[in-house]
Amino acid sequence: PARVLSLTQPTADSLHLGNYLGALRQWVALQDDYETFYGVADLHALTVEVEPQQLTERTLRSAAQFVAAGVDPVRSPVFAQSHVGEHAQLAWVLSCLTGFGQASRMTQFKDKSARVGADKANVGLFTYPILMAADILLYQAERVPVGEDQRQHLELTRDLAQRFNHRFGEVFTVPEPHIVSSVGKIMDLQDPTSKMSKTSSSPNGIIELLDEPKANIKKFRSAVTDSDTVIAYDEENKPGVSNLLNLLSVFTGRSVEQLVTDFEGKMYGHLKVAVADAAMEVIAPFRQRTLELMEERTELEALLLAGAERARAVAAKTLADVYDAVGLVRPA
Numbered sequence: 001p002a003r004v005l006s007l008t009q010p011t012a013d014s015l016h017l018g019n020y021l022g023a024l025r026q027w028v029a030l031q032d033d034y035e036t037f038y039g040v041a042d043l044h045a046l047t048v049e050v051e052p053q054q055l056t057e058r059t060l061r062s063a064a065q066f067v068a069a070g071v072d073p074v075r076s077p078v079f080a081q082s083h084v085g086e087h088a089q090l091a092w093v094l095s096c097l098t099g100f101g102q103a104s105r106m107t108q109f110k111d112k113s114a115r116v117g118a119d120k121a122n123v124g125l126f127t128y129p130i131l132m133a134a135d136i137l138l139y140q141a142e143r144v145p146v147g148e149d150q151r152q153h154l155e156l157t158r159d160l161a162q163r164f165n166h167r168f169g170e171v172f173t174v175p176e177p178h179i180v181s182s183v184g185k186i187m188d189l190q191d192p193t194s195k196m197s198k199t200s201s202s203p204n205g206i207i208e209l210l211d212e213p214k215a216n217i218k219k220f221r222s223a224v225t226d227s228d229t230v231i232a233y234d235e236e237n238k239p240g241v242s243n244l245l246n247l248l249s250v251f252t253g254r255s256v257e258q259l260v261t262d263f264e265g266k267m268y269g270h271l272k273v274a275v276a277d278a279a280m281e282v283i284a285p286f287r288q289r290t291l292e293l294m295e296e297r298t299e300l301e302a303l304l305l306a307g308a309e310r311a312r313a314v315a316a317k318t319l320a321d322v323y324d325a326v327g328l329v330r331p332a
């Protein structure tokens, strides 16, 4: 079967609802039809300042959350990026094929570096998408399940694969992003015109899956809507209500149109309660499972090591082909 690969960054104590719906849920679904590889982008996490102990903890938590979401480590190797040295090795080769201008045009880089201030932004932040391209290309992945915010990075990845193949011969599979439109961009609950994000302005706008259920219920119930009273889907004029309808649809399997009919004549408060209930039915057991897995620390570490071994078997082959293709003398 064709391959699928994706990673998340361990840059927070918990994954948020956008990560879960946009990425993790798709990862789980794709396991049935693809050969799947899922990783923790711990090297990427070094692009922002983080306490060493915290990085370790968050990496293990990420693996636990993958499993709690339904990633089956028997079918899908779960690994830490830093455990497979080939990621950094291929990133170097690809960086030598990436134009300075091309890297400068990455909007996430522009946003992130603007946020920390140009003089504080590190070079890792700049080359970040190239490491991401290496993550993907090493596994010859055909599909990459991600949220909308990663689309431009996937474009760069495709471009680098094509450039390499054109210049050195067919080595890489050119990957396609796998972005599901209903969940590709989950919006912030307090600022529904922006995507839910770790760096969002208000902590109340983001549902961290491992937070106390009570806190999350409160966040859903105090989601920003509008001064109107009609429950209708209109992303432009009613972004808050539309985000809630979309979330309820995703969690219940009912279409947005059906929901609009269901809620005819009802108040926004009813909708918020329904969203909170439906979401917590999924989030609460997910959290419980994650906390249980976190108690078996050595098992999580073993899971990552076993995953890395399987990942390396694939990655090493690709890297050897790349080194050959560019003319590096074989070490043995």
Ligand code: TYM
Pocket: 005, 006, 007, 008, 009, 010, 018, 019, 020, 021, 022, 023, 041, 044, 131, 132, 135, 136, 144, 145, 146, 147, 148, 149, 150, 183, 184, 185, 186, 187, 195, 196, 197
């Ligand atoms: P990261 O860690 O920021 O996010 C993890 C995944 O969650 C998706 N996502 C969202 N989806 C829907 N709505 C949202 N509001 C939302 N916010 C985040 C992201 O698109 C992502 O799929 N660069 C990547 C990590 C990475 C990677 C890779 C991904 C490193 N190497 C190779 C795929 C393949 C990142 O920072 O994701």
